[in-house]
Amino acid sequence: MASQKNESIKTVGHNKFGFDSTVDVETLRSLYLTPVFVKDGSKVENVTGAPAKEYGSESTYDKATNAIQYTTIAKFPPVKLLPNSERKRILVTGGAGFVGSHLVDRLMLLGHEVTVLDNFFTGSRTTVSHWVGHPNFEMVRHDVVEPFLIEVDQIYHLACPASPPHYQYNAVKTIKTSFMGTLNMLGLAKRTKARFLITSTSEVYGDPEEHPQREDYWGHVNCIGIRACYDEGKRVAETLTYGYQRQDGVDVRVARIFNTFGPRMNPYDGRVVSNFIIQALKGEDMTVYGDGSQTRSFQYVHDLVDGLILLMNGDETRPVNVGNGDEFTILEFAEAVRDIVEKVQKDQGNPLAKRVNIIHKDLPSDDPQRRRPDTTRAKESLGWQPQWSVKQGIEEMVLYYASKLAKGEI
Numbered sequence: 384m385a386s387q388k389n390e391s392i393k394t395v396g397h398n399k400f401g402f403d404s405t406v407d408v409e410t411l412r413s414l415y416l417t418p419v420f421v422k423d424g425s426k427v428e429n430v431t432g433a434p435a436k437e438y439g440s441e442s443t444y445d446k447a448t449n450a451i452q453y454t455t456i457a458k459f460p461p462v463k464l465l466p467n468s469e470r471k472r473i474l475v476t477g478g479a480g481f482v483g484s485h486l487v488d489r490l491m492l493l494g495h496e497v498t499v500l501d502n503f504f505t506g507s508r509t510t511v512s513h514w515v516g517h518p519n520f521e522m523v524r525h526d527v528v529e530p531f532l533i534e535v536d537q538i539y540h541l542a543c544p545a546s547p548p549h550y551q552y553n554a555v556k557t558i559k560t561s562f563m564g565t566l567n568m569l570g571l572a573k574r575t576k577a578r579f580l581i582t583s584t585s586e587v588y589g590d591p592e593e594h595p596q597r598e599d600y601w602g603h604v605n606c607i608g609i610r611a612c613y614d615e616g617k618r619v620a621e622t623l624t625y626g627y628q629r630q631d632g633v634d635v636r637v638a639r640i641f642n643t644f645g646p647r648m649n650p651y652d653g654r655v656v657s658n659f660i661i662q663a664l665k666g667e668d669m670t671v672y673g674d675g676s677q678t679r680s681f682q683y684v685h686d687l688v689d690g691l692i693l694l695m696n697g698d699e700t701r702p703v704n705v706g707n708g709d710e711f712t713i714l715e716f717a718e719a720v721r722d723i724v725e726k727v728q729k730d731q732g733n734p735l736a737k738r739v740n741i742i743h744k745d746l747p748s749d750d751p752q753r754r755r756p757d758t759t760r761a762k763e764s765l766g767w768q769p770q771w772s773v774k775q776g777i778e779e780m781v782l783y784y785a786s787k788l789a790k791g792e793i
């Protein structure tokens with residue numbers, strides 16, 4: 384079980400490996416929990432109560448015209464001034480996605496030069512729009528299946544749809560993205576001598592026969608099933624990564640990411656956390672697939688970003704699981720999410736008239752029965768452990784979706 388602090392968390396990041404990567408949570412929050420102004424007739428009200436912002440743009444939603452008006456950015460958040468020797472040129476593929484955008488926030492605040500590469504298939508420009516125009520930031524619309532030339536010191540290779548409905552939508556494209564995208568980015572790493580980190584997945588373990596899953600477990604994947612485009616895609620991406628390491632001496636890092644949630648997850652992503660929170664917020668039935676006895680372990684996105692930055696800057700070149708050991712059955716998880724949403728709605732003086740129902744739908748094929756990371760390696764070699772509890776993270780995410788609902792975006 385992960386050790387977690389119960390008190391409120393003020394900073395994220397670490398002061399390890401000879402550099403300080405800590406950042407205030409409030410600064411990060413100001414980038415995704417924005418005040419929402421709603422114009423109803425002639426009255427304009429800040430409906431979320433989030434404090435007025437110093438950074439980024441503000442938006443006013445006009446109910447009468449169903450239109451949204453954005454202000455321009457007044458100020459960027461202050462970023463660290465790093466000496467040349469420490470300031471890195473960093474490429475983040477998939478940088479406009481859910482995980483990518485949080486990583487970009489962190490790398491920008493730490494004072495690096497960041498280039499985001501994204502084809503916006505599942506990512507969205509709005510996730511990083513608060514950095515557009517900053518001298519250290521560049522955003523490029525590009526698909527990683529095509530080569531991309533740039534001078535860089537580090538590559539975080541995240542690009543790939545990660546939600547089962549999205550990655551199954553075009554299975555061939557998903558495999559192509561994992562294979563050709565990784566091949567192209569490894570080629571770039573080889574040419575520029577950049578350090579390369581790939582975000583692999585707990586799905587490389589398939590429907591695991593060992594529990595919890597350690598990195599030396601080889602997995603149990605159905606190579607012709609509906610999840611194979613993602614599972615096998617990421618497995619071959621890992622194979623390529625270690626091929627380039629052995630043959631060409633490319634400096635590689637491999638993170639195997641377990642289920643992760645947080646603000647900026649696409650509300651229509653189809654994964655369990657976003658589905659449950661939105662259903663509960665809207666007062667709709669919560670959809671548990673199967674009997675809900677399958678398990679997952681959920682980590683908050685800030686913990687994941689800590690792990691990725693530590694891995695990139697540490698010496699561990701073997702695959703590393705990055706996940707929270709807090710395991711729930713999906714039915715328990717539905718109940719927990721419902722409780723948290725009810726609490727937030729009550730705190731905001733907006734309780735639902737009646738409790739939402741939990742209903743059951745068919746279990747998709749090859750849905751893994753159990754999943755929990757063994758994170759001993761991350762702890763021993765990176766000094767990393769999750770610090771956010773699921774409850775703390777879900778509360779943040781509920782506030783985020785509540786503001787999106789108020790803006791008419793969901």
Ligand SMILES: O=c1ccn([C@@H]2O[C@H](COP(=O)(O)OP(=O)(O)O[C@H]3OC[C@@H](O)[C@H](O)[C@H]3O)[C@@H](O)[C@H]2O)c(=O)[nH]1
Binds near residue numbers: 671672746
């Ligand atoms: O509305 C829903 C959605 C999902 N589920 C269930 O909740 C569980 C988790 O489903 P998700 O779609 O969130 O995620 P999965 O664990 O299946 O896959 C994820 O694994 C790890 C990552 O690499 C990927 O982000 C994703 O593929 C599954 O058992 C699924 O059947 C529901 O019960 N109801």
